[in-house]
Amino acid sequence: MTRAIVTGGASGLGAATVARMRAENIEVFAVDIAGEADIRLDITDEEAVQETAARIGPVDILVNSAGIVGPNTALASTRSDQWRKVFDVNVIGTVTMMRAFIPGMVERGWGRIVNIASMAGKDGNPNLSIYSASKAAVIALTKSAGKELATTGVLVNAIAPAVIATPMNDDTAPEVLAHIRSLIPMKRVGTPEEVAELIAWLTSKKVSFSTGAVYDISGGRATY
Known part of the structure; x- marks a missing residue:
């Protein structure tokens, strides 16, 4: 049986992904720091991640899929501790999970990794400099790892959603959400289920010649 692990699996995109995979009879471990997770885990705790693996x-x-938005504020008013907190989860946490599980995939000659980036990592959203920069880092990480692992059977891709109706956006300022939504030609936010379908495809055997790529799911917002 195919086995999967999904961080941020108790809510939002992670929970939708878990449900979608289980519909395909995949054994899925939903990992989160709260909520109805199969495994309670702080992905910024490297020792705990290694123990879990x-x-x-x-x-x-x-x-x-685990990630945080961080403060909605102008760049000049951000603090270094805010940058560290967001990067610890969105970037270092992602790296820590990859380091823990890539060796086993390489050893067996097959694996699929999907990192959740964001359109913010491509375009940069005003007053979300920390989040935007962290997701740009996830994109670069994915491209680098995809090249490193290209001949191993392990594919590493990323997705870049626009605004999706998830709890993570509940704390985003209304004016920021309105601005981001206005950039989407379809004039609506996406659903977690729509994103989960893309992830399901990227983690399947149907994908065999794509790695280090970024797949937009943005209602037409993408400009490059």
Whole structure:
């Protein structure tokens, strides 16, 4: 049986991805720091991540969905501790999970990794400099890892959603959400289920010649 681990699996895109994979009879471990998770785990705790990897054993699929938005504020008013907090989760946490599970995938000669980036990582959203920069880092990380692992059977891709109706956006300022929504030609936000369909495809055997790529799911917002 195919085995998967999904961070941020208790809500939003992660929860939708877990449900979609289980519909395909994939054994999925939903990882989160709160909520109805199969495994309670802080992905910024490297020791805990390594212990979890050793306990559950090899997985075929890793989806890095855990993330935080950070403050909605002008760049000049941000603080270094705010930058560190967001990067610890969105970037270092993703790296920590990849380091823990990639070796087993390489050893078995097959694996699928999907990192959740954002259109903010391509375009940059005003008053969300920290979040935008962290997601740009996720995109570069994905491209680098995809090239490193290109001949191993392990594919690493990212998706770049526009605004999706998830709890993560509940704390985003209304004016910021309105601005971001106005950039979407379809004039609506996406749903977690729509994103989960893309992730399901990227983690399947149907994808075999794509790695280090970024797939937009943006209602037409993407400009490059």
